Amino acid sequence: MPFLTNTVSRRIAWGECDPAGIVFYPRYFEMFDNCTTAMFSTATGLSKYQMFETYKFAGYPMVDTRARFLIPTRFGDDITIETTMTEAKRSSFNITHHLKKDGALAVEAFETRVWVGRDPADAAKIKSQPIPPEVIAKLTLRTSS
Amino acid sequence: MPFLTNTVSRRIAWGECDPAGIVFYPRYFEMFDNCTTAMFSTATGLSKYQMFETYKFAGYPMVDTRARFLIPTRFGDDITIETTMTEAKRSSFNITHHLKKDGALAVEAFETRVWVGRDPADAAKIKSQPIPPEVIAKLTLRTSS
Amino acid sequence: MPFLTNTVSRRIAWGECDPAGIVFYPRYFEMFDNCTTAMFSTATGLSKYQMFETYKFAGYPMVDTRARFLIPTRFGDDITIETTMTEAKRSSFNITHHLKKDGALAVEAFETRVWVGRDPADAAKIKSQPIPPEVIAKLTLRTSS
Amino acid sequence: MPFLTNTVSRRIAWGECDPAGIVFYPRYFEMFDNCTTAMFSTATGLSKYQMFETYKFAGYPMVDTRARFLIPTRFGDDITIETTMTEAKRSSFNITHHLKKDGALAVEAFETRVWVGRDPADAAKIKSQPIPPEVIAKLTLRTSS
Numbered sequence: 001m002p003f004l005t006n007t008v009s010r011r012i013a014w015g016e017c018d019p020a021g022i023v024f025y026p027r028y029f030e031m032f033d034n035c036t037t038a039m040f041s042t043a044t045g046l047s048k049y050q051m052f053e054t055y056k057f058a059g060y061p062m063v064d065t066r067a068r069f070l071i072p073t074r075f076g077d078d079i080t081i082e083t084t085m086t087e088a089k090r091s092s093f094n095i096t097h098h099l100k101k102d103g104a105l106a107v108e109a110f111e112t113r114v115w116v117g118r119d120p121a122d123a124a125k126i127k128s129q130p131i132p133p134e135v136i137a138k139l140t141l142r143t144s145s
Numbered sequence: 146m147p148f149l150t151n152t153v154s155r156r157i158a159w160g161e162c163d164p165a166g167i168v169f170y171p172r173y174f175e176m177f178d179n180c181t182t183a184m185f186s187t188a189t190g191l192s193k194y195q196m197f198e199t200y201k202f203a204g205y206p207m208v209d210t211r212a213r214f215l216i217p218t219r220f221g222d223d224i225t226i227e228t229t230m231t232e233a234k235r236s237s238f239n240i241t242h243h244l245k246k247d248g249a250l251a252v253e254a255f256e257t258r259v260w261v262g263r264d265p266a267d268a269a270k271i272k273s274q275p276i277p278p279e280v281i282a283k284l285t286l287r288t289s290s
Numbered sequence: 291m292p293f294l295t296n297t298v299s300r301r302i303a304w305g306e307c308d309p310a311g312i313v314f315y316p317r318y319f320e321m322f323d324n325c326t327t328a329m330f331s332t333a334t335g336l337s338k339y340q341m342f343e344t345y346k347f348a349g350y351p352m353v354d355t356r357a358r359f360l361i362p363t364r365f366g367d368d369i370t371i372e373t374t375m376t377e378a379k380r381s382s383f384n385i386t387h388h389l390k391k392d393g394a395l396a397v398e399a400f401e402t403r404v405w406v407g408r409d410p411a412d413a414a415k416i417k418s419q420p421i422p423p424e425v426i427a428k429l430t431l432r433t434s435s
Numbered sequence: 436m437p438f439l440t441n442t443v444s445r446r447i448a449w450g451e452c453d454p455a456g457i458v459f460y461p462r463y464f465e466m467f468d469n470c471t472t473a474m475f476s477t478a479t480g481l482s483k484y485q486m487f488e489t490y491k492f493a494g495y496p497m498v499d500t501r502a503r504f505l506i507p508t509r510f511g512d513d514i515t516i517e518t519t520m521t522e523a524k525r526s527s528f529n530i531t532h533h534l535k536k537d538g539a540l541a542v543e544a545f546e547t548r549v550w551v552g553r554d555p556a557d558a559a560k561i562k563s564q565p566i567p568p569e570v571i572a573k574l575t576l577r578t579s580s
């Protein structure tokens with residue numbers, strides 16, 4: 001695999017669960033959004049705010065996302081989420097998240113996002129711009145030789 | 146189309162938006178969850194809590210969902226969400242949501258959910274059970290003749 | 291009472307409730323934030339976004355808030371929230387929310403907020419500015435004579 | 436101080452912030468709810484779910500809470516939250532949270548909660564019950580002599 005995998009470990013919170021006692025599924029997408037940012041932060045050493053300042057961009061909004069829910073998780077469960085960039089084009093990129101509970105895949109998610117900046121023609125709008133090569137380089141696994 | 150379409154109109158809230166000023170995408174899934182429930186409530190005349198009591202079930206958790214984000218929406222925008230059941234099997238069913246802004250499709254989402262009850266063998270667990278025929282009948286469009 | 295009371299009616303959503311089946315209390319604050327905005331929108335006829343453009347300001351962040359929880363509410367409950375400005379100073383103002391279920395007071399909340407604009411010295415910061423007299427006038431009850 | 440102070444360190448997430456770029460204040464209450472649970476988990480070594488099983492109770496719902504917002508925090512900020520039980524009565528207890536950014540107090544919050552179990556007369560309802568002495572003992576600071 002050419003890109004690094006970032007792993008986040010966390011405990012499911014009471015407030016993330018619904019009256020069935022399991023995670024309210026929109027909350028999984030919030031976890032995944034945090035994990036995509038954590039992946040970039042691990043690679044660059046920067047918070048998202050610092051990335052905004054360093055790379056002069058305005059975010060990586062979602063274009064298309066899908067998730068499959070295989071095993072329910074409930075408050076108090078300790079889980080891990082493995083996040084990997086699977087493809088990077090000029091401005092858009094794909095991400096996969098594997099949320100695991102006791103080693104078993106509980107939720108699998110796919111994302112297509114686009115790297116954007118402020119539109120020069122209208123600062124109130126956003127416009128795709130190329131992902132900085134430096135960011136891609138930092139996400140790429142290097143094999144020692 | 147054999148099933149009714151339920152339409153919800155609402156205004157995007159400040160707290161649903163992120164620092165880019167547009168809806169934080171996990172919030173769309175929360176809107177869609179509300180719209181699936183609104184569809185059942187329109188058809189049955191019951192709140193979700195009343196449905197639990199009437200149909201002796203425990204919810205319709207998500208199995209698989211996907212959303213495509215075409216046009217961003219921001220706080221103050223008035224939108225409509227059209228929700229339709231597109232297929233009903235024994236226990237699982239598919240839903241489509243069309244979120245529109247000024248008549249244009251802004252977000253399109255697909256859901257596969259399953260109708261569940263408490264597992265007779267272990268009340269702490271849930272287990273799929275047939276969707277009540279009465280619920281399907283109430284969701285089905287009738288043509289006058 | 292010198293200021294108008296705005297009333298919002300809504301149904302408690304599944305996703306607003308926790309594993310105890312009742313509203314996860316941070317969600318009440320989100321409802322109240324929406325109700326404060328709804329009060330301004332009723333008075334001015336403008337969405338929050340339109341208010342930003344009309345009154346050249348940047349929001350009314352919270353300074354101090356308190357809530358007392360008297361009766362739990364659960365998914366499917368139909369509630370009303372009555373929102374009133376109780377005091378307006380130069381830049382800060384106080385709000386009270388009464389959330390009622392079946393006519394009984396379920397949650398009572400108090401807010402102190404401040405009307406802010408962008409800091410002329412640093413656009414990344416916010417700074418208090420006077421509440422426009424027009425906004426106060428529109429919130430004020432007029433007695434016919 | 437007779438009770439231990441539990442400290443949680445975390446980074447503010449993009450999705451916790453609003454279009455002003457700062458934390459949407461209801462999200463602070465969600466952080467504080469997590470911190471109250473983290474305090475109990477540190478003291479007992481149990482997750483909230485494990486506490487439910489061990490102490491045969493049903494949660495510690497909020498009765499009264501207040502927060503004062505002194506310094507805004509934005510996405511990417513690294514903060515700490517210090518949580519302390521300040522008083523414990525038979526069933527109710529008080530908690531204080533101090534959220535700090537760069538060592539400065541940014542948000543201060545107070546909570547009164549009540550320890551509850553299922554009502555023996557109606558399992559759908561909750562009823563206050565005594566906080567287990569073992570839990571209080573584990574939260575109490577011991578001085579060596």
